[in-house]
Amino acid sequence: MTAHAPPRVTRGWDYTLRIRLRLWWRAIAELGYELWQRPFVLLGGLVVAGFILAAIFADQITIHNPTRGTLLLRFEPPAWEAGGEWKYPFGTDDQGRDLLTRIIYGTRVSLAVGLLSVGISVLVGTALGALAGYYRGWLDEILSRFAELLLAFPFLIFAIGVMAFLGPGFVNLVMALAFKGWVEFFRLVRGEVLAERTKEYVDGARVAGQGNLAIIVSEILPNVIQSVFVLGTLRLGYMIIMEASLSFLGLGIQPPTPAWGSMVASGRDYLLKAWWVSTFPGLAILWLVVAINIFGEGLRDILDPRLKIE
Amino acid sequence: MKAVKILERVLTTLPIMFGVAIIVFFFIRLTPGDPVDIMLGRSAAVTQREIDQLRHQFHLDEPLHVQLGYFLADAARGNLGYSYIRNKPVVDLLAERLPATIELTIGALFISLIIALPIGILSAVRQNSLLDRLSMAGAFLGISMPGFWLGIVLILFFAVYLQMLPAQGRISYEVQLQEITGMYVIDSILTRNLPALISSLKHLALPSITLGAGVAAIIARVLRSSMLEVLRSDYIKLARAKGATEWDVVMKHALRNALIPTVTVVGLQVGVLLGGNMIVPTVFSWPGLGRLVVDAIFNRDFPLIQGAVMIYAITFVLTNLVVDIMYTYLNPKITL
Numbered sequence: 323m324t325a326h327a328p329p330r331v332t333r334g335w336d337y338t339l340r341i342r343l344r345l346w347w348r349a350i351a352e353l354g355y356e357l358w359q360r361p362f363v364l365l366g367g368l369v370v371a372g373f374i375l376a377a378i379f380a381d382q383i384t385i386h387n388p389t390r391g392t393l394l395l396r397f398e399p400p401a402w403e404a405g406g407e408w409k410y411p412f413g414t415d416d417q418g419r420d421l422l423t424r425i426i427y428g429t430r431v432s433l434a435v436g437l438l439s440v441g442i443s444v445l446v447g448t449a450l451g452a453l454a455g456y457y458r459g460w461l462d463e464i465l466s467r468f469a470e471l472l473l474a475f476p477f478l479i480f481a482i483g484v485m486a487f488l489g490p491g492f493v494n495l496v497m498a499l500a501f502k503g504w505v506e507f508f509r510l511v512r513g514e515v516l517a518e519r520t521k522e523y524v525d526g527a528r529v530a531g532q533g534n535l536a537i538i539v540s541e542i543l544p545n546v547i548q549s550v551f552v553l554g555t556l557r558l559g560y561m562i563i564m565e566a567s568l569s570f571l572g573l574g575i576q577p578p579t580p581a582w583g584s585m586v587a588s589g590r591d592y593l594l595k596a597w598w599v600s601t602f603p604g605l606a607i608l609w610l611v612v613a614i615n616i617f618g619e620g621l622r623d624i625l626d627p628r629l630k631i632e
Numbered sequence: 633m634k635a636v637k638i639l640e641r642v643l644t645t646l647p648i649m650f651g652v653a654i655i656v657f658f659f660i661r662l663t664p665g666d667p668v669d670i671m672l673g674r675s676a677a678v679t680q681r682e683i684d685q686l687r688h689q690f691h692l693d694e695p696l697h698v699q700l701g702y703f704l705a706d707a708a709r710g711n712l713g714y715s716y717i718r719n720k721p722v723v724d725l726l727a728e729r730l731p732a733t734i735e736l737t738i739g740a741l742f743i744s745l746i747i748a749l750p751i752g753i754l755s756a757v758r759q760n761s762l763l764d765r766l767s768m769a770g771a772f773l774g775i776s777m778p779g780f781w782l783g784i785v786l787i788l789f790f791a792v793y794l795q796m797l798p799a800q801g802r803i804s805y806e807v808q809l810q811e812i813t814g815m816y817v818i819d820s821i822l823t824r825n826l827p828a829l830i831s832s833l834k835h836l837a838l839p840s841i842t843l844g845a846g847v848a849a850i851i852a853r854v855l856r857s858s859m860l861e862v863l864r865s866d867y868i869k870l871a872r873a874k875g876a877t878e879w880d881v882v883m884k885h886a887l888r889n890a891l892i893p894t895v896t897v898v899g900l901q902v903g904v905l906l907g908g909n910m911i912v913p914t915v916f917s918w919p920g921l922g923r924l925v926v927d928a929i930f931n932r933d934f935p936l937i938q939g940a941v942m943i944y945a946i947t948f949v950l951t952n953l954v955v956d957i958m959y960t961y962l963n964p965k966i967t968l
Contacts, residue, residue: 471651475945476904478911479925483941486929487659563778567911570780571926586781590915597788604781611776 356624363620369613377429384420386410388427389578391419397596413598416588421598424580425606431569431581432610435492436562439499444554446500447507452538452546454508455515466512469505477502481564485573495574499561510553514546548625555618559611566607582607638957645949650704652945656938657703712939717931722939726921731814732802733920736843736913737905738815739836743844744851744901751848752855752894757882759860767852774849783842783915790838798835800917807831839916843909847901854897858890892962899955903948 357364376383395418399406406413412421454462472480484498518524519542527541568574569583577584582603589600687693691702706713712722751771755764791799803809803816809828812819817836820828862868863886871885910922917923921940928936 467647467651471648471655474648474652474949475655475941476948478909479941479944482910482925482929483656483659483937486937487934559776563776566778567780570778570911571914571929573929583778583780586778586784590784593784593788593792597792600781600784601788604778604784607778607781608773608776611778612773615772615776 353624357620360620360624363617363624366613366616366620369609370617373429373610373613374433376426377433380426380430384423384426386420386423388419388423388580391415391417393418397592397599399596400598412602413596415585415599416592416596421585421602424585425582425603428580428582428585428603428606429610431492431575431579432562432565432607435495435499435565435575436558438496439503439561439565440554440558442496442500443503443557444507444550447504447509448511448543448546448550450504451508451511452515452543455512456519456534456538456542462512465508469508472502472505475502477564478567481568482571482573485568490573490576492575495565495568498568499564503557503561506557507550507553510549511546514549515542518542518545552618552622552626555614555621559614559618562607562611562614634960637960641956642953645953648949649946652942652949653704653707654700656942656945657700659938659941707942712942713935715928715933715936717928717933718936722936725924725936726940726943728814729919729921729924732918733906733913733922735802735815735817735836736839736918736920737902739840740843740847740905741898741902743840744848745898747844747848748851748855752852753859753882753887755852756856756859756863756890764856768856771849771852774845775853777846778911779842779846779909780911780915782845783838783912786838786842787915797837799838802835802919803828803832804835839912839918842915843905843912847905850901851894851897855890855894858893859886862886862890892959895958895962896955899951899958903951903955906947906951 357367380388391414395410395414396416398410398414398418400413401408401411403413410420410422412425414420415424450465454465475483480502481498484501485494488494488498515538524537524541527537532541565574566581566583566586569581570587572584572587574583575581577588585603586600586607589596589598589603592599691699710723712726714721715725718725751767755761755767758764787799790797798804807825807828809816809820809825809832810823812822816832817829820826820832863882868881868886871881876885910926912918913920913922914926921943925937925940927933928940
C-alpha cells in the first residue's frame with residue numbers, strides 16, 4: 323500500500339466489511355420474511371431440516387440395529403396391519419430388521435451422497451466457470467468444449483458407465499455424480515460472469531488496483547452466488563434420485579449399509595408376500611425429494627426468478 | 633439457405649461424436665487391471681500364450697495413441713468390438729434389443745402426451761383453478777418420484793392386488809407371434825393377430841405408464857408455463873377482439889406458439905427415453921437395451937458396456953439434432 327492511496331482505501335477493510343455485513347444481514351432478513359409469506363416453501367425447508375436432524379441423530383432416535391436382525395422376526399407387517407406391533411411401526415424386512423430404523427439410517431446415505439456430489443459440483447463448476455468467463459481465451463474454449471461433450475451423455479448412463487468401471491462404493495458414487503454434475507454450474511457461472519465482467523463496478527475495482535483473482539472472488543462472485551445456491555438446491559433432489567437409482571441397480575451403496583434405493587430393490591423379490599419392504603423406503607425418497615424441490619423452487623421464485631425459464 | 637444451415641448443424645455433431653468416442657475409449661482404461669483379463673471375463677483356463685495373442689490382436693501391445701486410432705477406425709466402420717461373455721459382436725447384440733426399446737419409448741411417449749397435453753392446456757386456460765392446482769401438484773410429485781419405485785407400486789396395485797395386468801416380459805408364453813419388425817404391437821397388427829395384440833399391449837401398459845408419468849410431468853409443466861406466456865400476448869387479445877371463439881383462440885392461436893418450447897422438451901425426453909433408461913426395464917424385466925447394459929455390468933462384459941454407452945450418447949446427440957432441425961420448421965423466426 324502506497325502513501326498515495328485514495329481516502330476510501332485508508333478507511334480500510336473495516337468499513338467495507340461493515341457495509342457488506344449489513345447488506346448480508348438485510349438479505350437474510352428479507353429472505354426470512356419472504357419465506358414467512360410462503361408457508362409451503364417454509365414447510366418444505368422444515369421437512370428437509372427434519373431429515374437432516376434424523377440423519378445426524380440416527381443413533382439416538384432408533385432402538386433397533388440397522389444392519390443386524392432376527393430371522394425369526396422376518397416380514398413382520400406394519401403396526402396397523404393384522405399381526406403387526408408398534409415395536410416395528412413399518413414392519414420388518416427379509417432379514418428381520420426394523421424397516422423404520424433402516425429408513426432413518428438410509429437418510430444418511432442419501433443426504434451425504436446428495437450434499438457431497440452437489441457440493442463438489444458447485445465448487446468445481448463455480449471455480450472453472452468463473453475462470454472461463456473472466457479470462458475467456460483458450461481456457462474457456464477447452465472447458466466449454468469438454469462441458470458440451472459431457473452433455474452429450476444422458477446423466478444416468480454416464481453415471482452407470484463410470485460406476486461399472488470404477489466399481490461400487492461411497493466415494494466412487496460421489497465421484498461419478500460430480501464428474502458430470504459440475505457442468506451445469508459451470509455453464510451458469512460462466513454465463514453470469516460473462517455478463518458481469520463488463521459492468522462498471524468491475525472496471526472500478528480494476529482502477530482501484532485490485533488484481534484479477536481478487537475481482538473475481540470478492541466483486542463478481544458475490545453477485546452470482548444466489549443463482550448458484552438456487553440451482554444447487556434444485557439439483558440436490560435430482561442427485562438423491564440418481565443415488566437411489568444406482569443403489570437400486572446394485573451399483574451404488576452396497577448392502578448391508580442401509581440405502582433407500584437398495585432397500586427398494588431388496589423388497590422386489592417379496593412383493594407378493596410383503597408389500598411394505600419396497601414401499602416405505604420409496605416413500606421416504608419421494609417425501610425428501612418433494613420437500614427439497616418445493617424449497618428449491620420457492621427459493622428460486624424469491625431469489626432468482628430468471629432461472630425459471632429452463 | 634436453410635439446407636446449408638442444416639448441413640452446418642449436422643457437421644457440428646461430428647466433433648461431439650468424436651469426443652464421445654474418445655471418452656468411451658478411456659472408460660476402459662479407468663478400470664484397474666489388464667484389459668485382456670477384463671475382456672476374457674472370469675474364465676481362468678487361458679494360457680499366457682493365448683493372452684499374448686489376444687493382446688496383439690487388440691493392439692494392446694502398442695502405444696495408447698495407436699490403440700485409440702484403431703478404436704476410432706473400427707467405431708467409424710460400425711465395429712464396436714466383440715462380447716466374449718455372449719460370443720457375439722456388440723453391434724449385433726445392440727441391434728437385437730433395439731425394437732423392444734423403441735416400442736417402450738413409443739408407448740411411454742404416447743402415455744405422456746395423452747396425459748400432458750390436455751392437462752397443460754387446461755391448467756393454463758383455467759389458471760389457479762382447482763384443476764390447475766391439483767394437476768400441478770401431481771406434476772410436482774411426478775418429477776420428484778423415482779421411476780423404479782413408481783413401477784413397483786404399479787406392480788403391487790395392478791399386478792399383485794387387482795391381477796389385471798402382467799408385471800413382466802413383453803408377451804405371454806401361450807401366444808404365438810411371427811416377428812417382422814421385432815416390435816410386438818406392430819407385428820401383431822401386421823399379421824392380424826388379435827390375441828397377440830391384446831397380450832403385447834397389456835405387457836406394454838405398466839412399463840409405459842411408469843416411464844410416461846415422469847415425462848408427462850415435465851411436459852405438462854412446460855406446456856402450461858408457455859401457454860400462460862402466450863395467452864398474455866397482444867395477438868391473443870387481438871384474436872379475442874376480432875371475435876374468435878375461445879376454442880379457436882386457445883387451440884389455434886395460442887397452442888401453436890406454445891408448442892414450440894414444448895416440442896424441444898419432448899424431443900429431449902425422447903433422447904433420454906431412448907438413450908438413458910435402464911431403471912424401468914429392470915423393474916419390469918423388459919428385454920430392451922437398458923436391460924442388456926445392466927446385465928452386461930454384472931457380467932463385467934466391458935466391450936458391451938463400452939459399445940452401449942457410445943450408442944446411447946450418439947442416439948442422444950442425434951435426437952437433439954433432429955429437435956433443432958424441427959425447431960426451425962415450427963418457428964420460422966429461429967435460424968440454426
